[in-house]
Amino acid sequence: MTTQQTTPTSLPVRSLEPTGAEVPSTVPTHWYNLAADLPEPVPPHLHPGTREPLTPDDLAPLFPLSLVQQEVTTERYVEIPQTVREIYALWRPSPLVRARRLERALGTPARVYYKYEGVSPVGSHKPNTAVAQAYYNALEGTTKLTTETGAGQWGASLSFAGALLGLEVEVWQVRASYDAKPYRRAQMEVYGGVCHPSPSDLTEAGRAMLAADPDTTGSLGMAISEAVETAAKDPAAHYALGSVLNHVMLHQSVIGQEALVQLDEAGEGAPDVVFGCAGGGSNLAGLTFPFLGRNLREGTTTRLVACEPAACPSLTQGEYRYDFGDVAGLTPLLKMHTLGKDFVPPAIHAGGLRYHGMSPMVSHAVNLGLMEATAVEQDDAFAAGTLFARAEGIIPAPESTHAVAAAIAHARAATEPEVIVLGLSGNGVLDLPAxxxxx
Amino acid sequence: MTTQQTTPTSLPVRSLEPTGAEVPSTVPTHWYNLAADLPEPVPPHLHPGTREPLTPDDLAPLFPLSLVQQEVTTERYVEIPQTVREIYALWRPSPLVRARRLERALGTPARVYYKYEGVSPVGSHKPNTAVAQAYYNALEGTTKLTTETGAGQWGASLSFAGALLGLEVEVWQVRASYDAKPYRRAQMEVYGGVCHPSPSDLTEAGRAMLAADPDTTGSLGMAISEAVETAAKDPAAHYALGSVLNHVMLHQSVIGQEALVQLDEAGEGAPDVVFGCAGGGSNLAGLTFPFLGRNLREGTTTRLVACEPAACPSLTQGEYRYDFGDVAGLTPLLKMHTLGKDFVPPAIHAGGLRYHGMSPMVSHAVNLGLMEATAVEQDDAFAAGTLFARAEGIIPAPESTHAVAAAIAHARAATEPEVIVLGLSGNGVLDLPAxxxxx
Structure with missing residues (x-):
């Protein structure tokens, strides 16, 4: 038998129709929107020039209409397109696992559950929104998406989604990570994505930054400026953001919605406390907002705790005010907890948590006292991640270890059989050098 | 809130009792043993000195009694201990997915299914036997396991199993991979394993090899010699092999047993053809032996195809004869397809397929005409892997791409709606540079 040549096509043909695959009923049919249940509305995003609330027209150069609508909707549920559900079904529902070996190692009376997003093809929760964003863009005629990435999880996730839904993807990766993490860049390229180091000489914003500091190692805020500028100049291109914005929080709600059902199936009531790691806020929101919505609607009292790195503490140390999402000031103004758009975080390993701001929805919930926040030192985070790996067999992403550390500390102090849920936003396979x- | 210090214990306390976790009924309760259904018995392993069939006493210095018994049993089913099933349940049953996007990209009338082992915590099928071997060793009092590893998947898998079951793990990794693949070494270390480059100066075999060629980049056969020598000299240590031996094929049978049930659930009868990649043979055997057993018992006619690299073609180019499993000649003599124990494969990327020999059970099945074999060129393999990634979203391990290439070639040529199953033995996340x- 001779194997025929199997030259890859550069990208599969765009195909937005469902394939007809059977999708398990345990894959959510709708996204959940916390805005429907909040006691006060989320402050609107403002136009950077006029400081007036954004209109849909303001966002049209960057996002397709469906996502603009999702950014401002207060409907409680938004239907998930079947094509998106089919792709979700490749890894969803993600596992909710009771960490019995960890409980045994800690000697805790608590029951500890972890919700594990590392089973996705790129190893994190990011594809939950990447697939949705790629789908709506493709549906409305976009042919190219631009974005930024830090450690590379988001760039890889969008490249994955672009490959499956027939979109070109162009990524600006923070220079420090571009140089240090060649595996993630290779991952983008296998999916057909194109990756540039940021700042680059491909954009005005990038050239200005390089002129000001030729040796800069970049930041997420800089990379956002380059991706936004490129999308704004190309009528066929749109921009995609992997966190922070309201529609991203919406898409990630599949995590917490599944966890609610899975806890019910495990015979647990409302958990006592949920720990999620927080960078831009999307994993945290995805896991906790469905629990928070239930607290608000039904009077349950599940505590929700955002776990951020002590080195980039936007929720615990930042100001709650309007700020830009990027360095160049090209984005709308967002009401959020921020360390200031020019904040350059120290080179901590948890790349995905190195952002100066925080999701406006998460910021609003914390400001209203509906969620708590805690800062975790990096050594504690890695110690907790290593303990978790040796007990449960999964090496958590460095980002996730912040939630693991807080959950372990809580479990160690527990004297009652309370129920703890922690969000394992991804695996640490591509962060092993850290x-x-x-x- | 302040996070408490969470210093990891060096290893969790050994705990072989089940935790009481509920294990889905879809996780197999027994391993399947092809030896019960073969028309002629598998040729016995021979003592390297006497050339007589091995006795259990001959193997006692290296393996626990349970595994020695499993090496020679002809019982059709062996019960899986509940503690092993609980750990399996972290990723089992592994998904069987119909590759509808790949079918659409190929325009094939065939229905293509992939059985995906990359969802395990280390990303490949290897933990299926690592957990079983660690369990029986721990049960019989072993405190340390030694082994060899090539690309590192097996060393990481055994380290993972050792962490969960309370065993020290010491790994000799082929020097070329030790230097080129620091991520895998880090993975072993996070699980508490210790990893040496091979040849090393820690063993007589290693010192002799270094004396003969100080610049050698090593081979699996060399690394086996070092691990075997170390285990043989330490009464508390045993040796573990990740492929080749009969008990490894037994443990991997969970793959194919699940696939049989999953195909039934999908409404398919016996598939027309199953493609599995073949290095030492364990993934291939795990996937195909349950199908082969059904062919032999029930007269189904599923074709079973071993896909090996053209650069290391033991089945298609090797001799079928008794040979050593290692370079130094410390192992028993195994009747197998072999390129000769001194064969040093070219530095192809698919590290896990770089072995001079082949599982005696697989070799026997091929020799009896019950299985076929094909050799795949590396460029075709990577082209197929890239196409698969862009269509289905999963980046296959380089080893797996050999099966993907053969399956794609077959699907392209198909003119009827036949059913194709391919084994995706792992993901390629840690092989992205390749x-x-x-x-």
């Missing part, structure tokens, strides 16, 4: 430096 | 070199 662990090696710790171990 | 893809980058191709892309």
């Amino acid at each position: 662990y090696a430096a710790y171990v | 893809y980058a070199a191709y892309v």
